[in-house]
Amino acid sequence: MISHRSSVSIPRSTSVWKDPRLVIGIIVLLASIIACTQLIASARAGIPVYRSTRPIAQGESLGPHNTVIIDARPESTAYLPGGELPSDAQATINIGAGELIARSAITTEAQKNRRNIVISVSDGLPDTVTPGTSLELWFVPNQPIGTQEAPKPSIVTKDATLVKVLGESGILAGQGSLRIEVRFNVTDISKILESAHGNGTLSAVPVGL
16 A cells, blocks of 8 residues: 655744734824823823912012912913013002912003993994004084084094903994993093093094005
């Protein structure tokens, strides 16, 4: 009897490190771990904000002598970020020792001489005007009865800033009258109040638009 031997070839085992799927999976896993670690570290670190180092009285100047920048996790954006304290900043309220300093708790010499007021303007404003736009305010007297001469407008202030648009106003609603809040220099208070309650209308003219 003649027997025939059959041979079976066994493939050589391949190293798992040569499998590209494994390598890609490891890279993705490492990238996720690094991203998570950085996210957690960032959340724990907070953001730089100002904190008082001692009690600060209203009107007192603010600076390195009574404030310090710390990393904190405030619940809102109402606090002054580190590096944004003006050189001429002053406290608008009393601030306790160790308190985070709010944006609304500081002012500057220039801001101290500014005031806000709500007025009605007769001609509305262009759609391109946004809060922060510089305005000129003009007063247009009403034309006297029995005269044909057109009244001459006069400028009230060249230094007003739009704070917000409040909407149409009172009995003139729908006739182009618009209530706006403006910020202006304290020296213009008298002229603006006289014009707002005078026998005529106010117009706001955007500057540079």
